[in-house]
Amino acid sequence: MKTVSLFALGLLAAPVLSQAQTGQPVRFGLKAGATLSTIVGPGTSGDPKVSPLVGGMGGVFATVPLGAAQRWFLQPELLYSQQGYRLSHPATEYDARFRSDYLKLPLLLGIARGGFFAAVGPQAGYLVQVRNTYHSQQVSPAGVPLGPTETINTDLRYYRRWEFSAVAAVGYRWHCGAGLELRYSDTFFSQSHDGLSSNYGYPNAHSLSGQIQASYLLPWH
Template identity: 70%
Template sequence: MKQIILFTLSALAIPVLSHAQAGQPVRFGLKAGASLSSIAGKGTNDYPVSPLAGGVGGMFATVPLGTSQRWFLQPELLYSQQGFSLSHPATNYNASFRSDYLKLPVLLGFTRKGFFAAVGPQVGYLVRVRNTYRFPDYSQTGGASQDIIVKVSNDLRYYQRWEFSAVAAVGYRWQCGAGIELRYSDTFFNQSHDNLTSNYGYPQAHSLSGQVQASYVLPWH
């Protein structure tokens, strides 16, 4: 884990340091938000899945490109939750499959009069998997019974740890440094490899996510 954190911090630092040496006004900021994620692809129509709510947060650096400073490069380091849920009405069975990632997007953006848009690739590293299962207690023979809830933190050895995706974002930033944005990401391909999978029960599906993020550019650079 320490090696992964050092790697991501180094990847963030390379464009920042190179432009700082060139005298460009690099700005740093923090962000947090909510996400709604699911999976799509082969097999998901057999047992329909539903979106799962989660959170996202982290830090970023904005590096202006060119003298006009309308174009910018924005590397980020985020902790992001994603996954999906499913239910079986006939048996009252429900389950949610949540995966936590460290993510490193590197976005190329354009800004004008406060509005901005950005696109770019994103690398994710799986750090935690938590599955929750909920089903009726069939041992109760009469009257209303409480559901049984089972929470499992899965062994990551059976999961594909790396994820590669594309990101697109649009938003607005005020002069005070506060900003709001809508973001969409989609993995390039399914996350299974050598019988490992990040989409439990759907090894040929790919992840997709929509996010609302609030951010703030720090007053120093």
């Protein structure tokens, strides 16, 4: 966690250093939104069925103009983001939700024109917690249904704590500072650690996620 804090401080310090060098205004902002994520890879197309999971996100960011025209910009961010996936098997009434909470540290390079903008870049994520919820129908040895059961697992031992991904985003920002953005990210490798399967038997699966973000650039003086 100490490494995450130092990295985050470095990202937030970058705009200040850039402003000192270019003389251009650096602006800070807030954002929040929703995430739709899942996993893809070998075996995920069979039973039980893998489907997307909805989560939330929020955080802070800075925009650093690059060059006199200020069309290009650098955007470091510090976000708290949920992602995961869902498993279901209707025949057995089995349902599971695998939710992971991350601190995300994107560093994006973007271009803006007439309010529209696009950005790409790398993203590091640090896994803060997991909450895996399992629902199933309990049956007696004689085959008599006993009712649904719920089990919750928050064990982090089988997960990689760091995640690295690529990010692409497009959006529009109004003159008042409000913005709306669509974002896509794809991880570089599985969450599983040391060959152990944290993805319900899918050790080679990796995460995909899409987000819709609403943001606001704070006034600059």
